Amino acid sequence: MEKIFDVAVVGSGLGGLISAALLSKEGMSVLVLEQNQQFGGNLQTFTRNGFEFSTGMNYIGALDENQFLHPYFKYLNLFPDLNLRPLSCDGYEEIGFGTDQKRYRYAQGKENFIEQLALDFPGERQNIAFYVQRIFEISDKFPLLHLEKFRTLIKGEDYLNGGAFDFIESLGANRRLKSVLGATNSLYAGNKEKTPLYVHALVNRQFIQSAYRFVDGSKQLVEALMKQIILNGGELLNREEVTKIEFQNSENAVVKTKSKRLFFAKKIISNIHPALTLNMVEDVRLKKVYRQRIHGLDSTSGMFSIYFILKENSFAYIPYNIHHFATENVWFDKQEKWPQQFMFYTPATSRSHNWASQATALSPMSFQEVKKWESTFVENRGEEYRAFKQQKAEQLIDLIEQRIPNFRSKIENYYTSTPLSYRDYTGTLNGAAYGIQKDFHNPFQTIVLPQTSIPNLFFTGQNMNMHGALGVVAGAVLTAGGIVGLDYLTNKIFESTNS
Ligand SMILES: Cc1cc2nc3c(=O)[nH]c(=O)nc-3n(C[C@H](O)[C@H](O)[C@H](O)COP(=O)(O)OP(=O)(O)OC[C@H]3O[C@@H](n4cnc5c(N)ncnc54)[C@H](O)[C@@H]3O)c2cc1C
DSSP states (O other): OOOEEEEEEEOOSHHHHHHHHHHHHTTOOEEEEOSSSSSOGGGOEEEETTEEEESSOOEEESOSTTSTTHHHHHHTTOGGGOOEEEOOTTOSEEEEETTOOOOEEEOSSHHHHHHHHHHHOGGGHHHHHHHHHHHHHHHHHOGGGOGGGHHHHSSSOSTTOSBHHHHHHTTOOOHHHHHHHTTTGGGTTOOTTTOBHHHHHHHHHHHHHOEEEEBTOTHHHHHHHHHHHHHTTOEEESSOOEEEEEEEETTEEEEEETTSOEEEEEEEEEOSOHHHHHHHOOOTTSOHHHHHHHHTOOBOOEEEEEEEEEOTTOSBOOSSEEEEESSSOOSOOTTSOSOSEEEEEOOBOSSOSSBOSEEEEEEEEOGGGGGGGTTOOTTOSOHHHHHHHHHHHHHHHHHHHHHSTTGGGGEEEEEEEOHHHHHHHHOOGGGOSSSBOOOTTSHHHHOOOSBOSSTTEEEOSTTSSOOHHHHHHHHHHHHHHHHHOHHHHHHHHHHHHHO
């Protein structure tokens, strides 16, 4: 007799792993199926010449006591296995424009954030305070961060309304301050016309609470979660690409993989893009109108990334992220000359506290730029693609030198990735960095709920409500709560972590 799991999770991204950890802790038998060799999705790392690089998540916010993520990480016993290094309290993000030497910093703590920016914009204190007040208000109202009161908060709140760009433009502040306040939009692939204010508010608020880098890469979070899943009796299989899911009745499903294996489970959680999931599920209960909506959703832009290995002891470790722009227009526009902006950071490593042995630069890139190679796969895209990547890397390094003069002389070697690399390693549609593009004009159209019209099919991951550690973890609690009862689960989490 084949084993019938209580839950099979398709994909081992953060959302899949958190859901699996929560449900296995409930005593359910859980199986996680991952198409890649490596588990973790956007938490994967890769090694070149002995240096380990994170491909996606590089810093994490809101982990300290009484902050949003703390109870979940504590409940799942993740802290003992995490090695984190704090970013600078008085400036964890640093922002600059063109050849102007002036730099602006975001500081941690509500008052500190206002104080630090007011030093640079003394006449704008009121605007800065109003901005901070508003993003705190919105994030305080956001139901995902208050799962214990999720049901009462979800109704009739205004947190979903309004756009990030419009809000910042409406501040009446000076041009430079508006650009500074919008400058971290690469953290959510900000789109002037669509990105909701709540996305901007949640992303920034979490790091104003606290910000930590993973020491030696984000893989440690994958390992910590896998350890808990295995301790709870769960199973994880890599190199198992799911190709089809069939629901026999509301208590039985069969998962088919590319290797022609069959897995049986009572419930399925899909951690992959809902549109890709629907392609695997031919079931009349998923109505045509639902399928059309999901297939019609836009994706966020992708990223072009450069992973640098630096010459030994040539470049100091930087305890903040650099966000640099060619002009004061900080919002990504795919029509403009590329690159117009980058985020640059030196990963925390156990090699040294003082010197950076490696660095990463990211710049938003539209999928259109790489579309002509869309039918190719990793390591097999041809000479023209290689030359394209080289050219883009040199252009990006030129812009980096505007901010860090002579940076080229510090580089030992570098590697690059494009939205196609993300597509092939994480299964995201069009290599989107952060999944589905949320749109404040029609918020409920772009939010995907964990429950579906098939009672034993659930979604989790960044395509639901929010991307990033905060959004994905909270989303996974919602998904697991959909299976064992949300009130029951959140009460248990908050009671156990308060005791
Ligand atoms: C460049 C970049 C930088 C980022 N930096 C940060 C940061 O600093 N802080 C932060 O909080 N967030 C950051 N994020 C966002 C964060 O990493 C993601 O939101 C989050 O990791 C997504 O998790 P997920 O659960 O949606 O799963 P994903 O990471 O999307 O993983 C899905 C998994 O499913 C697997 N899969 C796909 N199809 C199949 C199939 N058919 N069968 C089996 N398995 C399948 C994939 O291989 C993958 O492992 C960053 C993202 C990017 C791209």
